[in-house]
Amino acid sequence: MAEGEATIKAVSLVSGRSDSCTVKVQGGYVSPAESVKLSEKELTINVGEQASLTATVLPEDAVQSVEWSSSDDKIATVAGGVVTGKQDGTVTIKAKAENGVSATCKVKVKVPVASVTLNKTELFLEVGGSESLKAEVLPKEATDKKITWTTSDENIATVSSSGNVKGVKVGSATITATADGKSVTCTVKVGAVAESVVISAPQKKVAVGGTVTLTASVTPSDANQAIEWKSSDEKIATVVNGVVTGVKIGVCNITAKASGSSKEAVCKVIVTAPKVKLTKVKNVKKKSIQIKWKKIADVAGYQVSYGKKKKLTTANSIKIKKLKKKKKYAVKVRAYTVVDGKNVYGKWSKVKKVKIKK
Structure with a gap:
């Protein structure tokens, strides 16, 4: 018998069926496998990733070829020692020698x-105050969604295992939330306990479509100076960083609140009518002026100025009589609303001049 390969074929004399087997003949003595050793005993991979395992058959002069198999091909497959993750789960990868000796x-x-x-990338706290941060891990089907919370300086701010942050002393610290190696941070600014909030004006007027700016400060000076602005009715007026925009005629409150504190100040905002647009100013018969303008919704009425005189009307037109012939009159109109029993006027329209000729 010589070294090499031979195929043994068996044929049935009755049915004619056959099968074959390849036989390898190696020169010299081949030791039987006593054990199989894998390069890793435990392995963690992500879905879609691959990792390689190496099998060593002992003793060294034993046949080194092994048969690879997975306990669940739906979770992970193996080919030539290369493992491919398919879906979340745990499997056993086996490497088996020719005589059945194996390792897993x-x-x-x-x-x-x-x-x-x-939910926040910046957090303002008073000394002794606390607030919980909320973390979201994506995708929702991630395997290891556990959050680990840490602080950069426990002397400034501490954080619990559930994300509750507490201010310890004045200063700044960074809170980090980590899950499966992915991290996100939140800057925490701890200030002295706020005593009061001072707003730039207790009351302001702004026209529909117009803007007015409010400012606010917190005392003492080493308290957090960050302000949270809020409108009591955004259908009337909105506020962003202290800039108030009139939306609709009416009254609302703009609140300036110290971040991380309950201290606040309020400004009453009156949203007035927009500027009136004159459509007609004409001298008509008998020393009169016919004045017309575009109607504005939600107003109580209009004030008409001509020369040194003024008149109120609820209509969007008026006829002014008994004027002086050959005299020129400057005409303008503004709308008004009633707040707390008083007329609150909007801006004057553009002035139109007319000379009495008739």
Whole structure:
């Protein structure tokens, strides 16, 4: 018998069926496999990723070829020692020698965390105050969604295992939330306990479509100076960083609140009518002027100025009589609303001049 390969074929004399087997003949003595050793006993990979395992058959002069198999091909497959993650779960990868001796590796396949987000990236606290941060891990089907919370300086701010942050002393610290190697941070600014909030004006007027700016400060000076602005009715007026925009005629409150505190100040905002647009100013018979303008919704009435005189009307037109012939009159109109029993006027229209000729 010589070294090499031969195929043994068996044929049935009755049915004619056959089968074959390839036989390898190696020169010299071949030791039987006593054990199989894998390069890893445990392995963790992500869905869609691959990792390689190496099998060593002992003793060294034993046949080194092994047969690879997975306990669940739906979770992970293996070919030539290359393991591919298919879906979340755990499987056993086996490498078996020709005589049945084998070794296994426990493989965990997981859905990795893609991102971690916080409900706030900046947090303002008073000394002794606290607030909970909320973290969201994506995708929702991620395997390891557990959040680990840490602080950059426990002397400034501490954080619990559930994300509750507490201010310790005045200063700044960074809170980090980590899941499966992905992290996100929030800057925490701890200030002295706020005593009061001072707003730039207790009352302001702004026309529909117009803007007015408010400012606010917190005392003492080492308290957090960040202000949270809020409108009591955004259908009437909105506010962003202290800039108030009139939306609709009416009255609302703009609140300036110290971030991380209950202290606040309020400004009463009256949204007045927009500027009136004159459509007609004409001298008519008998020393009169016919004045017309575009109607404005939600106003109580209009004030008409001609020369040195003024008149009120609820209509969007008026006829002014008994004027002086050959005299020129400057005409303008403004709308008004009633707040707390008093007329609140909007801006004057553009002035139109007319000379009495008739």
